[in-house]
């Protein structure tokens with residue numbers, strides 16, 4: 001029996017004690033962008049929030065793609081979250097290869113070149129990755145300026161979060177006044 005088959009069996013038990021109130025309109029307070037890595041799954045424990053408080057956007061890395069930006073905009077402006085937390089981590093699988101290496105490996109193992117070059121959003125340094133992500137989100141014109149955008153690296157060995165300071169270039173400076 002596959003894992004999915006077992007999961008479907010478990011779901012029938014789950015539904016027996018399911019609280020239908022959970023199916024009402026969600027009112028999360030914060031949106032978190034984080035990696036698909038299962039070590040990042042205990043967000044309520046990690047952040048001291050309830051499951052219902054958190055909109056979660058997960059990608060490998062995480063990668064802040066145009067799709068993720070679109071989801072952040074909907075989370076803020078339609079669903080009503082008021083803060084954005086970007087959560088990278090140590091020991092990420094996406095730091096263990098480059099996009100070029102992965103493309104070459106997949107072309108070699110499948111014999112099919114047609115999807116290449118695929119973007120996997122591999123990266124080297126989680127701190128620098130977080131900085132770039134903060135900049136990308138913060139500078140988007142449809143992300144409201146009064147919504148805090150903060151980035152962190154979760155240490156998978158200690159469980160601690162380290163905040164990443166944004167680049168100086170992100171400090172908003174007004175253009176010089178012209179007469």
Ligand SMILES: [Zn+2]
Nearest residue numbers: 035037061092
């Ligand atoms: Zn990761």
